[in-house]
Every structure is written in structure tokens, then in C-alpha cells.
Amino acid sequence: MLASASDIAISWLDVSIAACLLAINALVSVRLQLGMASKIAWSSVRMTIQLVILGLVLKQIFALATAAPVLGLAGVMTVIAGVSAVGRIDHRYPGIYLNAISSVWLSSWLVTLVTVLAIIRPDPWYSPPILIPLLGMVLGNSLTGISLGLDRFLSEMHNRRGELETSLALGATRWESCRGVFSVATRTAMVPILNTMAVAGIVSIPGMMTGQLLAGAPPIQAVKYQVMIMFVIAAAIAIGIVVALWLTYRNVTTADHQINWQVIRGKKKLKASIR
Amino acid sequence: MNFPPIIEVQDLRRRDAESERTILDGITLQIDAGECVGLMGPNGSGKSTLLRAIARLDPLEHGELFFQGNAVHGDQVPPYRRRVVYVSQQSVVVQPTLREDLQYVFQFQSSNQSLDLQDAETQLVQFGKTASMLDQPAEQLSGGERQIAALVRAMALSPLVLLLDEPTASLDAVATEGIESGIKQWLAADTEAADGLRAVVWVSHDQQQLQRVSTRVVQLNAGRIIES
Numbered sequence: 239m240l241a242s243a244s245d246i247a248i249s250w251l252d253v254s255i256a257a258c259l260l261a262i263n264a265l266v267s268v269r270l271q272l273g274m275a276s277k278i279a280w281s282s283v284r285m286t287i288q289l290v291i292l293g294l295v296l297k298q299i300f301a302l303a304t305a306a307p308v309l310g311l312a313g314v315m316t317v318i319a320g321v322s323a324v325g326r327i328d329h330r331y332p333g334i335y336l337n338a339i340s341s342v343w344l345s346s347w348l349v350t351l352v353t354v355l356a357i358i359r360p361d362p363w364y365s366p367p368i369l370i371p372l373l374g375m376v377l378g379n380s381l382t383g384i385s386l387g388l389d390r391f392l393s394e395m396h397n398r399r400g401e402l403e404t405s406l407a408l409g410a411t412r413w414e415s416c417r418g419v420f421s422v423a424t425r426t427a428m429v430p431i432l433n434t435m436a437v438a439g440i441v442s443i444p445g446m447m448t449g450q451l452l453a454g455a456p457p458i459q460a461v462k463y464q465v466m467i468m469f470v471i472a473a474a475i476a477i478g479i480v481v482a483l484w485l486t487y488r489n490v491t492t493a494d495h496q497i498n499w500q501v502i503r504g505k506k507k508l509k510a511s512i513r
Numbered sequence: 514m515n516f517p518p519i520i521e522v523q524d525l526r527r528r529d530a531e532s533e534r535t536i537l538d539g540i541t542l543q544i545d546a547g548e549c550v551g552l553m554g555p556n557g558s559g560k561s562t563l564l565r566a567i568a569r570l571d572p573l574e575h576g577e578l579f580f581q582g583n584a585v586h587g588d589q590v591p592p593y594r595r596r597v598v599y600v601s602q603q604s605v606v607v608q609p610t611l612r613e614d615l616q617y618v619f620q621f622q623s624s625n626q627s628l629d630l631q632d633a634e635t636q637l638v639q640f641g642k643t644a645s646m647l648d649q650p651a652e653q654l655s656g657g658e659r660q661i662a663a664l665v666r667a668m669a670l671s672p673l674v675l676l677l678d679e680p681t682a683s684l685d686a687v688a689t690e691g692i693e694s695g696i697k698q699w700l701a702a703d704t705e706a707a708d709g710l711r712a713v714v715w716v717s718h719d720q721q722q723l724q725r726v727s728t729r730v731v732q733l734n735a736g737r738i739i740e741s
Contacts, residue, residue, distance in 0.1 A: 400605040404663075407568055408670065409595035409623040411588075431545050495590045499571075500530040 245454070257282070296370065305364040312373050316343050318375040323385040323482075329392035330499045337485040341384055345478030346376045349470050357466060375446065375467060376474045379431060383475035384482045387427030391483055392502060395490070396421040400496060412491040420483055427479040431472050438468065518579075518595065519674055519712050520544040525566050527736075535558045536737035539712040540576070544626035544674070546710035549700055551717060551727030559736040560716045561602070564676045567714065568599035591623035602682060604663030606651035611662045614651070615669055628669060636665045639698075641691040656683035662694065668699060674712045675699075681722070693726050 260282055267274040299311055320339030321444040324330070350373045354360065360368045395402065398419065438444050443451070446467050450460035491497050525540040537559050544550055552560045565571050569578065571588050578585055585593045608614040612630070619628045634644040640661045646654075654662060660683055667675060675696070681689040700711050717723050722728050732740035 307711040308517075355541055400601075400603055401599065401607050402571065404605045404607055405618075406570060406591075407594055407601065407622075407714070408618045408621070408666065409591045410621045411591050490560075493570070494569055495588050495594075496570055496572055503531075 240443045251374045288367045296366070299370065300366045302366065303362075305362070308364045308366050311370065315374060315377055316346060317371075319346070319381040320333060323381040323388070324453050326385055327389045327504055328503060329389075329393065329396055329502055330505055331392075331486070331489055331503070334388070334486070337382060337482060337489065338388065341478050341482035341485060342377065342380055344481055345476075346373060346380050347444075348477060349474040350376050351464070353470050372470075374468075376471055379471040383427040384478045385478040388429070388482055388486060389418055390426040391423035391486060392490075394422055395497070399497075399499070406497065407494060409496075412487075412495045412497070415495075415497070416487055416491065420487065421484055424479055427475060428472075430447060431468075431475050435468055435472065438464070444468070454470045518543045518545050518712060519581060519710060520567060521579040521582075523577045523579075524587070525578075526574045527562060527566065527571065528574060537566060537576075538575075540566075540736070540738060542731065542738065542741075544712050544714060546712055547700070548729060549697075549713040549715055551658050551715050551723030551729045551730040552733060553717065553720065553723060553730055554733035558733040560733055561678050562736075563733065564599060564678050564714060564716055567677055568594060570599065591621065592625075594621055595621075595670050596672055597676065598667040598670055598672040599676040600667045600678060600680060601662050602678045604659050606654060606659060606662050606666075609651055610648050611651070611654075611666070612647040612660070615647075615666055618666060618670070626671060633665050633669050636695070637670055639691065639695045640664065641688050657685065657688055659676075660684060661692070661737070663690070664695075673710060674714065676714045678716045679718070680715070681717075689722075692709060693722070697726060 242420045245404045264278050264342065265271070267278060270464075295311065298375055299308060302308065320342040321335060323338040323342060324334055327334070350369070353372060354363055354369055358368060358372075363369075395416070402419070406412070434444070444464050447460045447464035450463055451457065489501055521543045523541050525537045526535070527537040528535050530537055540559070540563055542550075544564075545712050552563065554560050558699075560696055562571070566573060566576075567578065569585060580597065580668055582590075608617050615628055615630070615633055618624070619626070630647075631658065634647065637644060637646055642658070642661055644656065646662070651659075660680060664677075664680060677696070680696075681692050694714060696715075702711075703728075713726075715723065729737055729741070
């Protein structure tokens, strides 16, 4: 029988061979004076530390037989994903963190629970080796979608202020005025997953399938898992972005069909006013 | 004949959230049918903010607005804005052409009439333009033409009140005269009709213009009315 990755353990020495390959990047950076050598080094060290810590935490969590610590870790992962979703957004408003966390939480947990309870059905249902990586994948994609969508929504509102105000002044409701911006932002959020789905299996073998193949799973089984996870991720992004945009829309508009421009501010200005 | 006030604002207050500067400081004002109220004042005196407040475009810290004796809140605001139309200084034609723009604003939920394109064409001519402007690409319109397009679009809604923020700022003398006489005619035309108790609020820096067009001038300074 052919060997699979799950039969072959790799040592830290083996990992260091891969690190040597990365050193080529650093050398190129130094020779071409790209100024990226220290960034590459720091990112590599940081990633290694993060993953080692994750490995140690997972080792402990996988050994537990109760739901509470598993759900606790899932909660921490969700909050971090929500906070990260806001990280790269240029225009913000008070309450954006709460909204991002709520939308990441609702969308990711909903689809992950449906996947675990109705599709994979492990025993117990919170089985950490299944629940945690699955939630991690959903969260990672969901936060990217929410981040892209929110950024586009707020920057479009800022850039199309004249148009939105003109519509309001001529009798549009707040929804009629903001609907176009909402659609553009939703489409933007869905672009990465649609692109991934379009090239899956043609340009690249997606991550989950790669992992399963390396672990020795039969290819068709790996395909089924991959297709399932793509659908789940796409659903999580769609739910997450609609919830995040809806909450944002409600935050920046008023019941009197106004757009409260004073609450939408650039990143720096908002930080200064909070201080 | 005495008309009831079309618009009444009481103790309007607004502050800029960023600078914490007071923009409106307890404005109380009544606008009667048949009036063209001129709003004057130095830069930053609160003229445009007051006009936007009357259009209910910005949240207020304090104050109340009555339209024909009724407070305007919530879902009454969009229909109110079709009766009391604000024309901004930086007007935008939202759709690719003015014709599509006119059709667009008649698709809003709050719209209960149908578009009279003939009227819009007549109005364009009144303002010194031709009907062909309806199909000119919006991005090719000059600043002055955009201003005229915004006025025609506002008047197409058959409003009771026009809130004009420096409507002739980007226009030459001939076009300015066309706008002034057009608005005066619009105000006079239906004033006597039972369903057309019209009024205008006109913001301008030009004192002579306000003397020509307005029936009353309100002077603002630092967010307060200093003379009416």
C-alpha cells in the first residue's frame, strides 16, 4: 500500500529544511535591497510560534471529553475573527466591532452547527478534531468576506455621498437610497469565494482536499468533503455579509430616513475621538 | 387672504460632532405660504445647515419641525421631502441622463404621481436650455447645467416648498436671470390655488439677488437669527 502523510511523522529537523527554502527569499531580498528580509523573518517566526501554541492548545482540547472548553476555544476564535474583520477597514463608526463580531458569530456558528449536526454527525457532536478545524476554516473565510464587504460599503457611502443625499432629498427612503451601495458591497464580499470555487480542481487542489489526500483519504471522499466545505463557506460568507451590512446600515442611518454622516469617520479620526 | 404657515421650526440645535462647534443655536422660524424667505449670513453662519434641517436631512440634537401644523417624523419624512424639496449647492444627476434621473425619482415608494415630461421640457426652456438636455450624458453637463437639471428635477415633483442652496452659484448672468424669474413665476403661479400654497427658502451670499427675489430676508450669524 502507498504511504500517506498520516503514516510519516516529520521532525523539527525536517521542518528546518523547509525553513532553508525560505532563506532563499531572504537572500534575494538582501541582494535586491527590497527591505523585506526582516519582515520575512519576523512573519516566519510569528507564524511558527502561533501554530505551535495552537498545536499545544489543540492537544489539550482534543484530550477533553466535555463540550464547554471546546466551545470556549471556539468563542475565543470567533471574537478574534470579528475583531480582525474590522482591522483593515478605512471608514468606521462606533459599534463596528460589536457588529462585526455578532455577524461573524451568527454566520459561522450557524453553518458550522448545521454541518456538524446534520452532515458530518460525529460522536460526540462537539468532537474537537472535527469542530475546531471546521469552524476555523469557516471563520477565516467569513472574516475576509465581512471585512471586504464592510470596507466597500463604508467607502462607497463616503464616495457617493452626493448621490445618496440627492436620492434622500427627492423622497427616497433610507433603504432606496442605500440599496445600490448594499448590493455592490455584497458582491465584493462574495468575489473571493466565487473565484476560489471557479478555479477549484483546475488551477489548485483546495486546502481541505489537499489535507485529506495527504492524510490518505480516498480521492472521491476528499472531493465530497471539499465540495461540502465550499458550500458551507459560501453560505457563511453570504449570511455574514448580509448581517454585517444590515447592522451597519441600521447604525449609520436613522428612523427619520437620514444618513448620519457624523458617525462615519476615517480610522484615525475615530481613534482620536475615542481617546 | 391669510395662509397658515407651511413650515414652522422651533428651537433647532445642532453641533458638529468632530469640532463640537455649535452650528445651529436655537433657531425658531416660520415660513408662510407665498413667501420667498432669503437666508443670508457669513460663511459658517448655519444657512446651509438650517436648510438641510428643514429638509430633515440631518439628525438634530434638539428642536421640532412642523409641516402644515404636523410634526414630521419616521416614515412621514420621505413623502415630506417630496413636498419640501431641497436643492443642494453640489447637485448630482444620479442616472446617466436627466431623463432617466426624472424617471428614477418617480419610482420611489413615496411617489404618488406620474412624471410629466412635457412640464420638465417647458421648465428647461424657461431656464434658458433646450429639451435636448434631457438626453445629454450627465457627465458632460457643466456645473451650471447640473444646477438647472437639479431645479427641473425638484420642480417635476410638484413640491409646495423649494429649499434652494445658492441655486445660481455656478451660473452666468443670463442663466441667473432665467432662474430668478422662473422661480418667481413658479411661486406666484399657484399661490392662489387651494392645492398650491407654495413657498421658497433661498440661501444666497448675494444681497442684491435676495432683494430681487425674496419677500423677507433672515440674517444668520453663528447659528442664530440676528435679524428677520
